[in-house]
Amino acid sequence: MVVKGEPFLDSHYFLSEDKTGLGAQRRRKRSLESIQDRPEVAELIVDRPRRRVKRDYIEQPSIIGPLEEAQSGRKRRQTTFFERRPVPKLPFPDPLYSDQWYLIGRAVGGFDMNVREAWLMGYAGRNVSISILDDGIQRDHPDLVHNYDPYASTDINDHDADPTPQNNGDNKHGTRCAGEVAAIAGNDVCGVGVAFLSKIGGVRMLDGPVSDSVEAASLNLNQQHIDIYSARIKQGRGGKGNIFVWASGNGGSRQDSCSADGYTTSIYTLSISSATFDNHKPWYLEECPSSIATTYSSANINQPAIVTVDVPIGCTKMHTGTSASAPLAAGIIALALEANPSLTWRDMQHIVLRTANPNPLLNNPGWAINGVGRRISNKFGYGLMDAGALVKLARVWQTVPEQHMCTYEYILDAPRPRPITGRFAMNFSLEVTGCLQGLPVLYIEHIQVITTIRFGKRGDLKLTLFSPMGTRSVLLPPRPQDYNQNGFHKWPFLTVQMWGEDPRGIWTLLVESISTNMNIGGIFSDWTMLLYGTEEPAQPSDQRYGPYNSQQFHRPSSGGIGQPSQVGTNNRRVNGGGGSGNLNKNGGGGSGGGWPEIENTKERDLDREINLTIGYFEICVSHCDTGFYADGDKCKRCSSDCETCSSGELCDTCHGAKLLIDVKHYGHLDHGRCVDSCPSGLVAVYKSTIQAKCVLKINTCAAGYFQSDQATGVCLDCDKACALCHGPGPLQCDQCAPGYGNSSIGEDSESDIDVVIDEMEVEEDGKIKEEDIRVEENIIDLIEKASTSKEAV
Template sequence: MASSASAQQEYPLFPGDPLVHQQWHLKNTGQNAFSERGGVAGEDLNLSLTHALGIMGSGVTTAVIDGGVELTHPDLINNVKPGSWDFLTNSPDLKPANSSDSHGTGVAGIIAATAFNGIGGRGVAPRAGLVGFNYLKNGNMENWLQSHGMYSDGFNKASFDFPRVFNQSYGRTLSAPQRFNYDSTPWLQTYEQAQEEITTTSHSGRGAIFVKSAGNGYRVQSFNARGLGSGYLWFANRNHGLPMQNVNLERIDTSYWNLVVSAYNADGKLSSYSTVGSSVFVSAPGGEYGSTTPAIISTDISGCDWGKNPANLRNSLHGGHPLDPHCDYNATMNGTSSAAPNTTGAIALIMSANPALTWRDVRHILASTARKIDAEHPGVTLTFNNAQGEAQQYDAIPTWQTNAAGYDFHTFYGFGAVDVDAAVHMARFYNADRGNFTITPWQQVDANVTIPDGSVAGGESSVQIDSDVTVEAVQIRVTGEHTSTRDVAIELISPAGTRSILMTPRTGTITGRNGFDDMQMLSHHFYGEVAQGQWTIRLIDTQGEDEAFVFDPRNGAQDIRAVHRNNAQDGVLTSWQIRFIGHN
């Protein structure tokens, strides 16, 4: 709802960090950031006025849930707070385990690398606090949450050093909808329950926010082939321009308690790899790969023997560069792993500008001030032949849409690009009443509706909702049978006529022949609309012909080319559930 990049007021970034003039994500002037070419001026976080006002994250502690983090890095150490933990060593020492364990250090630097110290670059929130948790190497974050008293009366969740923003730059690439009983996955329940409690009750009720990367599966799919090992799979027609991975395939990304972020590049377009979908809340800079076009410049494991510098010399920022004589930085950090900490840093700035804001206030500010990036994007139309050989067209990814409450939304970008100056301005003078937060019970709908093969008409089912809740998010669970879930598009239509694509077609790989079993999806597309009225779910089979695909083994063996055979059977939507998250 904010202005375009070209209309942003220009303010300089203060000097004091030798690499900051190349950090396009902070201020994009078209600089090349040590790659072959630069991007488009103005496509950035738009934070220079916020920094000029001295709002830099003071009083807000951020948590990096990742791998190892070099907390003693010269550009991080001054912002480190007590409370970090390494699950591998059961100690507070988060030192990276090896030279390749540089991811968490790069994430931390994007959030809170120190400003005005004469070295390296600058974080989005360069005075925010930092703690880290080594989760990626162990996976027992839920144990930490329990051991730190999330379910005990004695834990002081209002502690100054307890994080207000948790960054999660990780995820999985799934080949098909998961089929599992949520009640039989206690670790997932524990994690979501802990996230909910921290979000809603910490910091004397002001709460916290969990930021989550959307994933990097737009163009290729990580895949394990029986007898062939792991590798990458893609379709020969580049999947009709549609994403191989949808963010709603990963269960944790359909949790309301995760604020999911996609990535855009220095040209102000979706990063080539970024996973997308209706549960994306906002988009932030992730860049590309740092060779032809810019990636993100951030902290690396210090020294010339560890980290990305000795292993990956794809650009000129490496050992011996006069701006980085000690090899403590890199210019190849990218992925939605970079978009998430850019958002985490932005949230720290918003909270620092007005510490009284609640977690819901911050989410509302982000949704209200996000910039309509890539405004002329036409969307993606899928053309296919049905069983009778007749051409069909399906609007698989719509262009930017404005919902009935006036919020702009796009499958690629959510509400749009994070605009820090606009968000901080709104935060400083914020006095809105967000009403009483509520989550409605799940409403079950028995459908038994046919999903016709290769037909844009699809199969649909409707339900009447009596609740007058104002929507902040909608969750759906779908159960049904289909012999190729990759071909199925799933959309939800509100009483006001807003149409949200919950599952893009041609998502995943050749698997998924067992249909859907309580498959959960989430959409922010209906933000601000009223729940009351008729809601309609529609499932559309978009496949009418065989498709060639390629499997590229990671072991360097020759590519394997094969054909995904068209299924010619109808599917069935057996039942579905819906619930609303919002306020009265």
């Protein structure tokens, strides 16, 4: 075997072998065994083809005819550079420029990505080279030929330098993406690229079997020349690092998540999401907390899509999917690199998220505010990319401090690994001090949670991470169509939603299953948290965090957790990014950190004490913190859907823009759930000072009747068991008719007895008020009636 090409990511080598001649298989086996036995070899993988798809959700034909007779694509091999044309004046005369709604303020509400402001400042992507890793590009297309860069191009599939795709009607995707970035402005062809003076190349690698070595060769291409890859990172561009842009994915219709994509979970990737013409989530969009920002793309078939070039020499208005968003982001990034060529790959991520504009997309549910006051969304990252703001910040940006990495490993108590079955919820918490004795991380950039879980149906698992500053990040939502039984093995879940926060304090990982099959089981083996960030603020003007006091934990509410009493010492291991581990004998990290012991708990002025279980630690507190509820003398974690709750699944308030179903009635089993929109039969009620709720419609009909759901104004008869009702069945009674009593249906239902008790007012001394004594006296009668009714059933 011989080493082929340059090492990938510094430590990965591609070995090639001679498969010809007698005894080739025996030689191969001996070679593999010899290599694997070497102590310096960490892993040996046999290269096999993998399935890779182009991220457009529907294939549309070109709607603009070819400009001239198409020639055979694979025969055009000449490479010619042309003089750059001068920048034309706005508006551009290109025939389809007026259809590029996402560039000229014609999205609903007058929004766009503010590219024209960057153009008017004189930026068009000069001296920036972008490579499209796809099925090749039509390098002699009339709207690309002046900007084609042969040094950013190659053909991995056919092992030559020409990235021209096969002219078979299927390989047009890469060319379309290239046109979004670098289509020439001011000519009479198609539309305009975002960075119309940039250099564009292509790597033809999806037009054949795709293996790890094919992907590595694509990413390794001419790193010192190429600035942006749309599809290494640290060593390219003279040590500043290549910019790697990736589409978040089109599996949304199957409820897939980009958290299961190995590229979007890399810290080196700018994961780009999509928004529609009317500023909504596209139906195909995958959601994940690694998405950093959004650009426009397509929606339904009757809404406008993206305008670009097409093969062999035509144009299209129908480019679609999240892969139409990533090239727009690459073009905007090229404008920023022209403004400041010194930006590193981390600088670019900083300024993209800082300048993203959430306002056009706030009409979508799911937005939240993180610990430093920025709006975040699993759908849209930090918001819509803003080219003008990005360029302005790029011009004054100072290079960020050195990146540090700090590792915390959670060590399970026995049993280890932990058995899991059916529907469950477990939380595991640890204290982070930022690796103060290693390479400190005091200002977060990326967080990776690496975990191993085996479960009978992987798609039923849900993982949520809570930061010390109160940010809730859903690392993995349920994925109903994932029936894999192997689970996740050392899978890195990435979130960028805590960017800029102080990591010191208590972190909690909530692991849940939504399974309704109690026979499904598995094991939870381990989890490790990797903190990436800096010791100093990213910019001199940024907020500077003060010294850490391990007795004052960051918590999401003002109440906070009380001081810890005694806790175990074996539940976490810490490493400081290449420095020595700093776990001290008290179980904490950093300088004298850890969980302090309180010698005399009686000195604390607490009205009552509750044991707050965090992972496998117990802390005595005066009250349960936000996100927990009291269950006897224990504080337990609410469901991740709740902001606050009365029990594990009964929410009192919801996160972000979600609505709370508030129908305390045994016919409505969804009472206390948080939802994006109200189900049929309920209406949304918004008041500025309280939680938005879904409630029953007001019944304007006379007693014994209800208004039909068809909003016709027709009043229909209640069931004979109901004196008052909101629907036709006996489970929709609001008051029983004479001779009928209330009955609970199943364990999840709630009888009117619970409602009566809940509505009793209690004075400060804990006694029931006089006017409620009559209610208390009637409880026995209600119980007897309910019991009689159940016996009759």
